[in-house]
Every structure is written in structure tokens, then in C-alpha cells.
Amino acid sequence: MKVLLLSPHTDDLELGAGGTLVKLLGEKSHDICWIVFSQCEDAVPEGLPPDTLSKEFTSVASVLGIENYHIHNFPNMNFPKHRQEILSELDKIKREFEPQLVIVPSLNDSHQDHKTITEEAIRAFKKDASIIGYELPWNNLAFSPQLLVKLTEEQMEEKWRILSLYESQFMVQRNYFSKEFIFGWARMRGVQCNSKYAEAFEVIRGIVR
């Protein structure tokens, strides 16, 4: 399957769907393309180089063995003003890559950049690909877990290993960058599908070929 991963900012997809990505890679039968829309140069902790987050993302891609990725630099917090350019990028990737599954933030994500990516992805892919939305509980006012992806302990350890590469996010002490939280959240979704761990997705569009 051709899978397109959309990260508004570096680390979003790893947090919401990192275990699912590890699982897909383990199946060794998928073609993955990953797009990051902002390097968040203005959000890097003081004293670190502006490209810190983009370097951290590149380490994640390299550890996972993903070579087909693109990092854009749309201005953090201002994606709504760049809607049309974002749609053009998505249309371009649609023509070049022809994804069958597109993984985006939830439509119920309250962050303006995340919401913009999901809305433009729906415009671009609604007739051509299944679209699922990942959960980021600190941004979701509501979330409907329509699709649950079962994960093993090993897959969760790998998710944690790639999140650990975002050293700058530990420096700013984001409360969701904690092993206790990441595993507890996945455990909660696991209980809903008789699995040790799971990640949850909203089904925005499902197309069966």
C-alpha cells in the first residue's frame, strides 16, 4: 500500500501514529512518503540552532529507514494564511506519489496549523485515498476512536525510541513527552480492543479498492 504521512510540525505524526508507522514498516510491503510542513525554527529552545527540529526529524527518518520525505518551512502558527500553497503541495504529491492511505491529524484538532493540513488533505485526497486522523489528546476537544491499531510492547518501545530523538522537546519539558504518558495512553486504547497497546484513528474517508 502507498501511505502518505502528513506532519504539520516535526514530531506530530510520531506522537499520534508512531506505533502504527513502526507496524507498517515491519510489514515490509508498504511504500511510505512523509511530508513535514514546518521546521518551527521559531519554537526551538534558546541557544539551539534554528534547524534543530528538522535535524531531529531527519534522525527519526534515518533510524526508521525512510528516505522519501520532504520538509517544508511554512511559518509556524500561520498555516491558515498559506492554505492554497499547502493544497498545491498536496496536489503535487498526489500526482507524483498516488497514495492509497493518507494519515493526518484529527479533524477535531484545535491547533490551527493541524486543522489546516487536515482540511486541505481532505480537499486534495477525498476521492482518491482513504484518510485517517490521528489522536493528539492535548489538542483534541473530542475524539472518536473509530479505527484501532493493535500494537505490541516492542512496537511501543520503538515508538518511544524515535520520540526520544526529539531531545529539544525534552528540554522544554512538554508534559506529553513522557514514557509514562505515551505508554498509558496506548494502554488505554489497547483496553478498547483487547490488546496490550493500541493507537486510535478517526476514519475521515474509507475507500475500498
Ligand SMILES: [Zn+2]
Ligand atoms: Zn504540531
